Amino acid sequence: MKTRWRYALLVSAILIYGGMMMKGREWMRGGREEGRPSAFDEMDDTPVPNVQRKIGDSRCSMASCFDFTKCEADRLKVYVYPDAVRTEGEQTSSEAYTKIVQSIRESPFYTSNASEACLFVLSIDTTDRDKISENYVRDVSALISSLPSEIWNGGTNHVIFNLYHGTFPDYAAEHLGFDTGRAIVARASASAQNFRHGFDVSFPLFHKEHPIRDSIERAFTLRDRDPILVSFKGKRYVYGIGSETRDSLHHLHNPERTPMLTTCRHNNDWQAHQDERCERDNEEYDRWDYETLMVNSTFCLTPRGRRLGSFRFLESLRAGCIPIVLSDDWKLPFDEFIDWPAAAVRVPEKNVLLVNDIASSFSPSKILKMKQRGRLLYHRYFASVEKIAMATLELIWSRLNLNRFSPLSNQLLPFETTFKSSSPRPIVVVISTGDRLNSRLQRAIETIGKVQGVREIIILWPSTRGSPPIGADMGMNGVEITIVETENQSDLPLEEIGRLIEKKNELRGSAVLFYSDRSSESEKEISHLLSVFSQLPHTLVSNHGIEYSVNGASHSSTFANVALLHTAVVHSGYLSFLPLFLPSSLISSCPSASLSTLISSLSLSPPSIVVGHRLEQQWNLINLTDCLNLISKRYPLGIPLVANNVVFQ
Ligand SMILES: *[C@@H]1O[C@H](CO)[C@@H](O)[C@H](O)[C@H]1NC(C)=O
Ligand SMILES: *[C@@H]1O[C@H](CO)[C@@H](O)[C@H](O)[C@H]1NC(C)=O
Ligand SMILES: *[C@@H]1O[C@H](CO)[C@@H](O)[C@H](O)[C@H]1NC(C)=O
Numbered sequence: 001m002k003t004r005w006r007y008a009l010l011v012s013a014i015l016i017y018g019g020m021m022m023k024g025r026e027w028m029r030g031g032r033e034e035g036r037p038s039a040f041d042e043m044d045d046t047p048v049p050n051v052q053r054k055i056g057d058s059r060c061s062m063a064s065c066f067d068f069t070k071c072e073a074d075r076l077k078v079y080v081y082p083d084a085v086r087t088e089g090e091q092t093s094s095e096a097y098t099k100i101v102q103s104i105r106e107s108p109f110y111t112s113n114a115s116e117a118c119l120f121v122l123s124i125d126t127t128d129r130d131k132i133s134e135n136y137v138r139d140v141s142a143l144i145s146s147l148p149s150e151i152w153n154g155g156t157n158h159v160i161f162n163l164y165h166g167t168f169p170d171y172a173a174e175h176l177g178f179d180t181g182r183a184i185v186a187r188a189s190a191s192a193q194n195f196r197h198g199f200d201v202s203f204p205l206f207h208k209e210h211p212i213r214d215s216i217e218r219a220f221t222l223r224d225r226d227p228i229l230v231s232f233k234g235k236r237y238v239y240g241i242g243s244e245t246r247d248s249l250h251h252l253h254n255p256e257r258t259p260m261l262t263t264c265r266h267n268n269d270w271q272a273h274q275d276e277r278c279e280r281d282n283e284e285y286d287r288w289d290y291e292t293l294m295v296n297s298t299f300c301l302t303p304r305g306r307r308l309g310s311f312r313f314l315e316s317l318r319a320g321c322i323p324i325v326l327s328d329d330w331k332l333p334f335d336e337f338i339d340w341p342a343a344a345v346r347v348p349e350k351n352v353l354l355v356n357d358i359a360s361s362f363s364p365s366k367i368l369k370m371k372q373r374g375r376l377l378y379h380r381y382f383a384s385v386e387k388i389a390m391a392t393l394e395l396i397w398s399r400l401n402l403n404r405f406s407p408l409s410n411q412l413l414p415f416e417t418t419f420k421s422s423s424p425r426p427i428v429v430v431i432s433t434g435d436r437l438n439s440r441l442q443r444a445i446e447t448i449g450k451v452q453g454v455r456e457i458i459i460l461w462p463s464t465r466g467s468p469p470i471g472a473d474m475g476m477n478g479v480e481i482t483i484v485e486t487e488n489q490s491d492l493p494l495e496e497i498g499r500l501i502e503k504k505n506e507l508r509g510s511a512v513l514f515y516s517d518r519s520s521e522s523e524k525e526i527s528h529l530l531s532v533f534s535q536l537p538h539t540l541v542s543n544h545g546i547e548y549s550v551n552g553a554s555h556s557s558t559f560a561n562v563a564l565l566h567t568a569v570v571h572s573g574y575l576s577f578l579p580l581f582l583p584s585s586l587i588s589s590c591p592s593a594s595l596s597t598l599i600s601s602l603s604l605s606p607p608s609i610v611v612g613h614r615l616e617q618q619w620n621l622i623n624l625t626d627c628l629n630l631i632s633k634r635y636p637l638g639i640p641l642v643a644n645n646v647v648f649q
């Protein structure tokens with residue numbers, strides 16, 4: 001009753017204010033309103049006087065509204081305002097925003113020192129700007145004006161997150177009901193018409209249940225043929241904005257190949273509006289399981305809802321189903337760097353009846369390629385709130401670093417860096433050495449010297465070993481030798497090694513071979529390891545693996561989900577990714593565990609353990625278990641490791 005009353009108020013208020021606001025909005029959108037299809041778009045949903053009407057500065061660009069001088073450090077630093085002290089009964093942040101903020105605070109980018117920050121994130125929840133929603137925060141303007149003005153600074157360098165804008169009946173207002181000033185808005189359901197290209201971020205719509213960090217789900221196989229060609233299961237609006245497309249889906253319905261299952265049930269007033277098809281539709285609808293349907297479909301329709309964005313977009317990718325987007329003008333998530341046509345299909349809403357024909361026109365090999373791309377995209381950028389938040393920060397950072405290396409720049413995953421087929425992948429060897437000077441290092445270098453394709457050798461030199469031999473070529477004519485000093489013989493400074501390689505264009509995408517002067521592998525065994533790597537460059541290839549479970553680590557198992565870096569090969573791109581993924585302290589104290597977790601989480605693949613040597617006693621399994629326990633604390637759904645048979649070959 002209360003809600004209805006509010007609707008009634010709202011509608012009558014819109015009629016009164018709508019006309020008054022039109023002029024102002026046209027000006028703000030720079031006259032780009034012309035030719036827009038729906039009359040609803042001209043209305044305004046905020047009939048309450050005194051509400052800030054600005055979207056933020058509509059002319060903002062990185063050049064005009066962003067302060068680059070705050071971002072001169074070589075690492076991104078992000079400040080998150082402390083949570084406000086809440087009085088009893090006061091609203092807390094939504095689940096979605098709580099996860100966004102938590103993942104940034106626990107990320108390698110977080111700083112509690114605002115004066116060294118490049119980006120700023122509010123602790124005020126701005127994700128849900130639908131006035132009739134329970135998560136709507138009423139007094140955002142007041143909360144912002146109570147922030148220290150030297151930090152807020154008119155919104156400069158702030159990132160404001162938004163999942164929902166506008167409200168019933170037209171959901172048209174894209175302003176958030178408060179002045180975002182010079183802040184960058186990361187918004188789901190963004191329309192290309194009002195988007196400040198190159199400044200705002202198109203953000204994915206995700207459920208509040210979306211995990212803060214993901215685990216690895218059962219490995220489903222992607223097929224090039226499915227029992228179902230196209231499907232849809234969802235609400236059909238019997239009235240109002242967004243209803244047209246969904247309302248015509250029944251023309252496409254075929255229970256075997258193209259089931260279109262809609263229900264009229266939504267809100268509590270649907271019965272008042274129901275049409276003659278509702279009852280039959282509702283029955284059919286209840287017979288199908290949403291997820292089973294998606295998993296068995298080649299294409300999944302993701303029509304616009306009341307707003308342009310749809311949860312289905314990510315759900316389809318997760319299920320290995322190719323999304324068919326029916327939402328004109330919707331800015332697909334992170335389209336600034338993601339090549340969506342390789343993983344999704346867009347059909348103009350007016351062509352909805354052609355969907356089945358369009359879907360039939362894809363070849364099986366194209367289908368498989370698109371599904372694989374979709375799954376990689378999902379796991380690289382969308383599978384958890386953390387991945388989504390990090391991708392947003394990475395995206396902004398990559399705009400500031402056009403000349404510096406950025407993992408996002410044209411790379412979906414590190415192992416996708418391609419080489420001209422004429423040039424073999426370069427090899428960089430990292431040799432760990434013991435505490436004291438002895439002849440082992442020379443022997444290791446002689447072994448490595450026989451391996452084909454070695455371009456550079458990095459020697460880790462513990463301080464206890466004395467001064468390093470500057471400029472020595474150690475008999476390796478033509479191979480560059482770099483010495484990296486470490487504190488401890490067990491130190492493996494992965495971040496520094498990654499930076500060293502990334503600095504040299506010709507070494508990007510190389511195979512990094514970890515070797516130790518205690519390793520017993522011969523040149524032949526090393527070459528074998530490298531040849532396995534050339535087949536599986538997306539995995540961590542090692543001679544030593546263990547199986548980790550909640551009960552601890554074991555090296556007696558014939559399965560392995562963690563590879564040790566004693567004699568191992570990895571794509572150098574993964575080393576540059578590590579600092580985006582885990583805090584530096586974890587990477588440096590737990591290199592094997594960190595790298596194994598990163599690689600299986602991004603590639604969905606187990607490590608490749610090729611020889612299966614038994615571990616020697618001195619390798620500290622207890623410490624490795626500590627490390628894995630520490631990392632798994634970050635993953636409420638389980639540490640994302642994948643196990644595979646150890647292959648003796
Ligand atoms: C905060 O950062 C500034 C600028 O880098 C620095 O001068 C200051 O010492 C830092 N303050 C604290 C408490 O670390
Ligand atoms: C759909 O998928 C489920 C689980 O993946 C499977 O059990 C079922 O047989 C499939 N249905 C059809 C019609 O293939
Ligand atoms: C070096 O290793 C020893 C044990 O091997 C440890 O106690 C010490 O804290 C380490 N030092 C550093 C700086 O990591």
Ligand SMILES: *[C@@H]1O[C@H](CO)[C@@H](O)[C@H](O)[C@H]1NC(C)=O
Nearest residue numbers: 490589590623624626627630
């Ligand atoms: C063992 O791992 C912990 C991290 O859990 C690290 O802080 C510590 O330095 C490691 N100890 C040794 C002896 O390597």
